[in-house]
Amino acid sequence: MKTPYDILGEDGVRNLCNAFYDIMDADEQVKDIRRMHAESLEPMKEKLFEYLCGWMGGPQLYSKRYGTVCMTTPHKPYSIGPMERDQWLYCMDKALEQINASDELKTMLKDPMYRVADAVKNRNSLEPEPKDENLIAIG
Numbered sequence: 001m002k003t004p005y006d007i008l009g010e011d012g013v014r015n016l017c018n019a020f021y022d023i024m025d026a027d028e029q030v031k032d033i034r035r036m037h038a039e040s041l042e043p044m045k046e047k048l049f050e051y052l053c054g055w056m057g058g059p060q061l062y063s064k065r066y067g068t069v070c071m072t073t074p075h076k077p078y079s080i081g082p083m084e085r086d087q088w089l090y091c092m093d094k095a096l097e098q099i100n101a102s103d104e105l106k107t108m109l110k111d112p113m114y115r116v117a118d119a120v121k122n123r124n125s126l127e128p129e130p131k132d133e134n135l136i137a138i139g
C-alpha cells in the first residue's frame with residue numbers, strides 16, 4: 001500500500017511544512033497559535049518536516065535526531081485546547097490545498113491528522129486560562 005510519503009516524496013513534505021508555517025504566519029484566523037510560537041518559524045519548518053517524513057512512512061529523521069516520536073512532552077508548556085487544535089488543522093488543510101495535494105492524499109490524511117492533533121491537546125475547555133499579564137496588579 002502507498003504511504004503519504006510515497007505520494008509526496010521528500011520535496012512534497014518540505015513544501016507542505018513550509019506552506020503550513022507560512023499560513024500560520026499570515027492568516028489572522030490562527031493568530032492564537034501563531035503567538036505561541038517563536039518569532040521565526042524557520043526552525044519549526046525543519047522540525048515539522050523531519051517529524052512528518054517519519055510519520056508519513058518515510059525516513060525517521062525526527063526520532064533519529066531527538067530519540068522520540070512523542071509529541072505530548074514538547075507541547076506541555078503550551079495550553080492547547082480544541083480551538084488551538086482546530087487552528088492547527090486549519091493551517092494543515094490550507095497547506096494541503098496550496099501544494100495541490102490530491103483528493104486521495106487528503107482523504108488518507110484526514111482522520112490520522114485529526115487524531116495526532118487531538119492527542120497534542122492538553123486542555124478540554126474552549127477558553128484559555130486567563131494569562132497573568134492580563135491581570136491588573138493590585139496591592
Ligand code: HEM
Binds near residue numbers: 047088120
Ligand atoms: C494541536 C495544535 C498544536 C499547537 C497549538 C502546536 C504548537 C506548538 C508550539 C507552540 C511549539 C513550539 C514552537 C517553538 O519552539 O517555537 C510546537 C512544537 C512542535 N510541534 Fe506543535 N502544535 C500543535 C500540534 C502539532 C502536531 C499535530 C504536530 C505533529 C504532527 C506538531 C509538531 C510539532 C513539532 C515537531 C514541534 C517541535 C518539537 C521539538 O522541539 O522538538 N505539533 N508546537
